[in-house]
Amino acid sequence: MNDQLRAPKLAREGFDLWQSGRLAEAVPRYIEALKSADPDHYALPDYHGEFAAVLEALGNNAEAREQLELAAQVQRHLDGNDCSIGVTTARYFLADHLLRHGEPEQVLDVISPSLAVVPQSEWLLRLVQAQALHALSRTAEARWAAQRALEAAPSDQKRVEIRAGFEGTGLLGAGDA
Numbered sequence: 001m002n003d004q005l006r007a008p009k010l011a012r013e014g015f016d017l018w019q020s021g022r023l024a025e026a027v028p029r030y031i032e033a034l035k036s037a038d039p040d041h042y043a044l045p046d047y048h049g050e051f052a053a054v055l056e057a058l059g060n061n062a063e064a065r066e067q068l069e070l071a072a073q074v075q076r077h078l079d080g081n082d083c084s085i086g087v088t089t090a091r092y093f094l095a096d097h098l099l100r101h102g103e104p105e106q107v108l109d110v111i112s113p114s115l116a117v118v119p120q121s122e123w124l125l126r127l128v129q130a131q132a133l134h135a136l137s138r139t140a141e142a143r144w145a146a147q148r149a150l151e152a153a154p155s156d157q158k159r160v161e162i163r164a165g166f167e168g169t170g171l172l173g174a175g176d177a
Contacts, residue, residue: 004036004037004038004041006032006033006036007033007034007036007037007038007041007043007047008033008043010029010030010032010033010036011029011030011033011037011043011046011047011050013026013029014026014027014029014030014033014050014051014054015050017029018050018053018054018057023054023057023058024058026054027051027054027055027058030047030050030051030054031051033047034047034048034051039074040077040078042078044074044078045070045071045072045074045075045078045086045090046071048067048068048070048071048074049067049068049071049090049093051067052064052065052067052068052071052093052097055067056097061097061101064097065094065097065098065101068090068093068094068097069094071090071093071094072087072090072091072093072094072110075087075089075090076090081117082113082114082116082117083114083117085121087114088114088121088124088125089121089124091110091111091113091114091125092111092121092124092125092128094110095107095110095111095125095128095132096128098110098132099128099131099132099135104131104132104133104135104136105132105136107128107129107131107132108129108132108133111125111128111129115129122148122152123148123149123150123151123152123153123154123158123162124149126145126146126148126149126152127145127146127149127162127165129145129149130142130143130145130146130149130166130171133145134146134169134171139170139171142169142171143171143172146162146166146169146171146172147172149162150162150163150172
C-alpha cells in the first residue's frame, strides 16, 4: 500500500539505524519503506540503494545485488533515459558491487546502455569499465578505458584519484593525461 508520508519516515529511520551500526534493526524499516513507497516516488531508487548497503554489510550479497538492480531499474524508469546522472550513478554502484564480488563480465553489460549515449558521468563508467576489463585480462581495452576515464574526469583532483587507483596495474603510463 502506498503511503507517501510513511515511506520517507521509515527510510529515514532505517538510514539512521544503518549509520549507527544497528544493521539488523534497519532491515525491517527498509522493507516497510519499500512496500509503502509509490513506484514513481523520486526517492525510491535511494531507498533501494541504501537497503543494498545494509544487506551487503550484513553479508547478504545476493539480496544486495537485487536491490542495486532495482535501484538502477527504477531510476531508469523515473528519468526516462540512459544518460542521466541518476541512471549512470545507479549503474555505477551496481557495477562496483558486481566487480567487488567477482562478476566483471556483468559489469560490462550493466554499464553499456549508458556508455552508448556518452553521458556526463562517462568518466565514472569508464573507471569501472577499465577495472572490469582488467579483471578479465583484456589489457588493451582496459588501458583504453582507463585513459578515457582520466581524460573525461571532471577535475584535476579526480584525475589524481583515478591515477592512484590504477597505480601498479600498468594501465596508465607516466605520460598519460
